[in-house]
Amino acid sequence: MKASVCVFVPADHRFKAAARFLQALWREDRGLAIGTHIDRRNPHRPRRLGSRISTAAGALGSNFLHPDIIPVVTRALTYREPGAAYDVDRLKTNLLSSQPLVFNLFGLLARDLTLATRFVAELLPGTLTSATDILFEHSPGRGDPRFTADRTAFDIVLRGRDTTGARGLLCIEVKYSEAGHEPAPPPHPRHTEIARATSGLFVAPDDPTLTGPACQQLYRQHCLASAMLTAGLADTATLAFIAPTHNQLAHAAAATYTRQLTDPRAGPIPFVPTTLEHAFAALAAAGLPDHARALHRRYTDWWLVDGELDLAATVAAPWDFTPRPPSGSTDASRPAAKASRSDGGTLVSNPRRSHRARTTKRATRTAA
Template identity: 45%
Template structure:
């Protein structure tokens, strides 16, 4: 009998199935279409009311990956009441200038920001779990975690850094085994395809690209365009955390699902542009599935199972095919 299981790819979901579940968006990538359907199926299993969006003609259109206003207000985008409360607190006390779209946080199931709060909020609520997970993933950097910050920038508009609003989705401020100040700066991707609009060019970007010592060719024009431009800006910001003396060592991490090939390929291509230098901020591409597996191995089996079901278990999508 032939093996009918594919572990290295997601299906091209037939349009009829996407329409049936109100998730047919013609411009979705292969991964995004499957992920949108996965979110709709997760919502359906819990009888959570569907939301809508307003199209270009001003018409309300039902969307299976969107929560109704009532469900959004009730916190249905989060895996537990505790995570909902943590998110409300973090949004209330966000850093001045932090760019967070609250509508997406509460109602858009496909957005990477709810994933960020569901995943790293769970670590922030459980210090022992956070230590166990991060010591496993980044053993040379993490002995103790001092702080977990969301949508963090060391200084928006500060010329010491990138002189703009660039920020990390998550920053883990840590100490290593010798007591040195370390960090793990994280960009979280879920269904994005690394084609976000490029930030407006700034002289400070060019200065940092030349002086930071991260790149084989600091003038490489491809660093300034998608799919690399966001990684370029955030990695330079992370390097400045070290150069400015705020931290001794650190790593910039792009966290994304293994089967989101656009993000994974972008990380591979970006890594090839880097110049290895002692003391420089490292770069790491981490699969979401690996982090969830590490959470499971640390003993938080229920939390890992909830994350897996919500974001990385595409069994329900395969079943429809």
């Protein structure tokens, strides 16, 4: 397994290791040149990393799943908000990052708001009945004391109208391999002020759990959404959280946060955690089935990782107890070699590619 040589990162948790391997397989299947990672502690010794593509491949937009997404990315970078936290190299060359995932998931919707409206109806029914705008890496004012007075922002915000015609915001945080336990910045007094002023949102606005590693990002985003409503930027808001089903650490963090809310579903700003797989299904139902399959293949097709591990175990298992012929026996007396079939034909010369083709076909049927 050539990819496995370049994907081992000791600090990875279990899901992140699997996701990194899946991205490396996706890169290899498309013949994209491997990229490098520079460790800040040892910047003079970059290492090849299978979950990255080369700078040249990144410049061509190879991190994005459809050519129509590339101009959306270009526009978002050109008109980025002051203080927006874009790492352009990471966006273009890091296959594992959630930033390109956000564009791969929402990029085509940004070009077709009718499609975006159908997507929202499938993903989070009862929120927006029409989408009028999509904003990437959005905050109405980083550092502005009218809001959270810090750099808090949303991965994606959809603006539109609800069933009553009220102006609505759908604010979304997207995780892929991240554990959802990012280091917590020092608590900001503005957050506490907003939390106390937003009646019915938090069980205990001063609970230190809210500013701990598991909750702090969602807490800051909820405070930002509340401040946006207070400032008159919308009439209603919903905070959504999207992560792969098997990223149990991220979903555990979301569950911890949910317990801090008075009424997660019907409170003043509902909080709705959901899965990346559900988002892909919503995209397919909205009218983009081929794109949904491409997203599944890249981000959640764990059959491919299982297949590679099974193949490696078959090829190199040290516990192979196949009986050996007695000493001195000839090759003619041995059982038929594994490299030949009973009908006299030969097996495919590249078992890895054959296995991946089978698992891809099986996974596609499952997704459909």
